[in-house]
Structures are given as structure tokens and as C-alpha cells.
Amino acid sequence: MECSEYSIDIADTLAGSASPEVRLRAEGHMAECSSCRANAALWNTLGEMPAEAPPARLPAQFNRQLQIRPSAPKWGWLAAAAAIAVGIFSFFAGRYTAPKAPEGDLATLRHEVRNLREVVALSLLDQQSASERLRGVRYSSALEGTDPEVVDALSRTLRNDPSVDVRLAAADALRRFPMAPSVSESVWQLLEHDDSPLVQIAVIDLLSSRKDPSAQARLERLRDRPGLDSNVRDYLQALLSNQRIKGNPVQ
């Protein structure tokens, strides 16, 4: 008989769910078949592979998400779709009812499309799925212009998003936008409590790329703070000892 005719018996035997007769039949075949014997050995080896543990912070992150959205989830997608639809409707309604801009139809249309993109980006940033929010960040970073609402939303994402990936993407996206002093200050505050060294380093990059005369002193204070992650401290040390930065305010 061919191996395939024993496949069900062997699968049951490997899983420990075979009856004594089935087990005997499968073992009888495996005693004569080196290929099936090797498969059984591989099954055993798979069972010996260590089980990786998830990060300890995962339950806390999930609870945070539960608290952020206690009741909306059931219709969350519908609300998001409706928000986007209302946005689209408003812009096109505005296009036909508002007086034409002096620069002509093409410029007006370009302006409206840009605004529409901003609405879509803002809607995506508010989604439940981290992947969707990541799309929102990417979408935002591709926007022309500097809508303060988009900058606010990105800074809010950077400060509050439970996903490290999304926070990192937000830090990266913010690099190309000017930030109001209040937004900039809130990002500085983030350095005090974000628990991800990766995000801390991304925020340090973001803040050190700004024309902020106080940045050098603040980064030095951060470097000397007890309890700072050693990787972040090393990164700061390298950044601050860079001659270009050392001689001038961090820019």
C-alpha cells in the first residue's frame, strides 16, 4: 500500500487521537517506510520548538484601545465611511455652490482635491485598525501644504497611538511639517513618558531637526536623566557630541 493510504491513520497517530488499532496500523507502516518515519520525526521536532512569548505590554495596550473606544466598534467602520462620504459630498457641494476662486477652475479644483485628501487622511488616522492608521500617516505625509489640523492629528497620533509602528511613522511624517510651539512642546513632553526606545529616538531626531535654540540644552538634560534607556542615552550622546551640533544650537 502507498503512504497516502495511511495518511489519515498517521495524522491521527501523530496528534495522539488514534484508537489502538489505528495506531498499530500507522506504526506498522512507519516501521517499513523511512519517508513516513522521517515525517513523524519532523512532527516531534516541531513540537520541541520553543514558544515565543508576546511582549508583556500587549494586554495594557489592548486595554487602552478598549478604553478609547468603549462602544463605537460595532459601527466604527460605518461611521468612518460616513465621515469620508460626508467629506466628499461637502467638498463637491461646495465646489458647485461657492463662488469661483480668482485663479480659475483648475486651481480651485486642485485646492479642493488637496482638502479632500486631508479629510481622508484625518479619517484614516482615527481608524481602529493600526494598519489603517498607518495608511493615514502615509497619506498625511504625502499631502501638499501644511494644514494645522493634519499636523495636530499627526502629533496626537505620535503621543497616543498604542502601536509603536504607527507612532514611528507619525514621527517620520511630522518631519516635513512646521509645528506650532504648543504642538512642539507636547512632542517634547512625549519624551518624558513614551516607553519605546525606538519612538524616543525617532522623536529626538524629529526635535533635533527643528530650529529650536533650546533643543540642545533639553536634549542634554534628557541624556542625563536617570532611568533613560541605555540605547537612547548612547544615541543622544552621539548626537550631542557631533561637532556641527555641539558648536551650534541643534537645528
Place this chain on the structure above:
Amino acid sequence: MLLSDTDEQLMAAVQNGDSSAMGELFNRHHAALYRYFLRMSGSAPLSEDLTQDVFLRVMRKSETWQRDARFASWMYRIAHNAFIDHTRKVKWETAMPERMDIAAPAGRQLEQDQEHALLRRALMAMPPDKRELLVLSRFQGLKYEQIGEMLGVETNTVKVRVFRALGQLREIYERMSGQPGLSVVGGRG
């Protein structure tokens, strides 16, 4: 809500709006689900993301759960769909990672750890549907019957597919290691 409640009792509580029951379900199953996604994707950050996504989907779809259905089978069906949704999204953007986000082997178990690392690579080289059969049956400890419920196929079909997937994994493993019948494959059977 009691810690001794079954998953199904907790899920019934979720249907009645008890969010603490959702937290308890997360505590019970998130580690297994994380490992499922890690075995399927090879990416730790993605596995974190998808694990949370599944439980948010569980909450959103709680109304659709039938009280006589096993919670774990239902949850894995949602996980299966979440992974498919993800792979559809990234299909044209990124290739499957060649390595897994798992600590490098060290210490006296180096040889065995290297074997395991090679096996992980071999698993990642399998087609996702076949990899999933081995992940569910071997790593997640699901019964063939549960896998059948989840994938919508007969239990015996699952057994045959697991048997074939195991053979395919062995072929890939031997090809990667460059020598058929390594100790791991031939020695402990």
C-alpha cells in the same frame, strides 16, 4: 464574570456588553494568537498588531457568534481572515520576510536552536495555506475537527492535508539544509 467561566460563558457576557469579559478572553488567548501570527508572518510587530485586531474584531462581531459554537474555533477563523486581509493588502507591496523576529540561538543548545531556526525558515517558505495547517495542528494544539470547522472542510480532509503539508515541509527543510535525513528528521522518530 468569574475567572472560572468558560470561554463561551465569557463570550456570552461580551454579547451582553461586559467589557471586562473581553479583557479576560484577551488574557487567556492573546499569547497563543500572537504565536499563531508570528508563525504565519514571521514578523513580531505585525503579530502584535494582528493579535489586537482580532480581539477588536471579536468585539465588533460579537453579535454574530452563535452560543453553541466553540469560541476558540470562531476566534481562529477571525484570525485566519485577518491574516488573509493583511496578505491581500501587502501582496504587491512587500515580499514574505526571509527571517523571523526571534532571538538568535545561543548557548549550549546552539545546534538544536539552529535546527529550529532552519525549520522556521522552511515553514516560512511553505505556501501560507499549508503552513497554516501545521501551525494550527502542531503549534496551536487545535484538533483536526476544529480546524475543519474553521476552514469549512471535512475532518478527514484536514488530516490528509496535514500529512501532505508535513511531507512538503520535510522536503523544503532537507533542501535548505543541503542534506536529506538530518538527525532531526531521521533520528528521533
